[in-house]
Amino acid sequence: MANWTQRYMQVGCGGLCGNINIQPGAADGSAEVANGEFVLASTDMAGGSDEAVMEAIRYPNDFDGIITGAPAMLFTFQNSFHHGWLALSNTDDDGNRVIIADRASILHNAVVKACDSLDGIEDGLLSDPRLCKFDPSTIVCAANTTDNSTCLTSAEVKAVSNFYDGPVDAASGKHLTVGEEQFGSELAWSGVFVSDSYTSDIMSTNTALAAIKYLII
Secondary structure, rough: OOOOOOOEEEEEEEOOOOOOOHHOOOOOOEEEEOEEEEEEEEEEEHHHHHHHHHHHHHHOOOOOOOOOOOOOOOHHHHHHHHHHHHHHHHOOOOOOOOOOOHHHHHHHHHHHHHHHHHHOOOOOOOOOOHHHOHHHHHHHHOOOOOOOOOOOOOHHHHHHHHHHHHOEOOOOOOOOOOOOOOOOOOOHHHHEEOEEEEEOHHHHHHHHHHHHHHHHO
């Protein structure tokens, strides 16, 4: 620690993103980086972004800056209404999934094909999903098609449109949530509200039911 300049950096990772490996510092919980000028600590846990925002609110002088992604600040609302909407949108009348992971990949490919170049670089990524105005109905299968390997059924189109649009009040047209699923995120839906098979459970259903049962009612 001879070169340490009293600067400290903390990184976190949680939920579905895995973990950050800092094995060199496993013995004392930290590791030297940038030629020893920084001390780096890792906090691997779900809700890390939520905790980062709470840190900024309660102790604003602790860090020079904080970068946080998708902080889940309203857990009760998120786990009940948000996940409940996603679960209902991807559940048919028989309780089965409407769209599954391999079908979502068809949608993802179509989205990327339509919007990849909008950021000026064709690299398979959407740098700013807000620029994308993709309409899922453009890849709905024809009525008499026998090959749906490059198209979605009308039920699938309705489900994914609900994912993108979020819940809307029928009377006022007002969106009831802010920041729904983004174009280009389709492959990341798997394991949350899209499953690998039509009969598998999805996390959104289990999360919403538990939140409603134990936190709200």
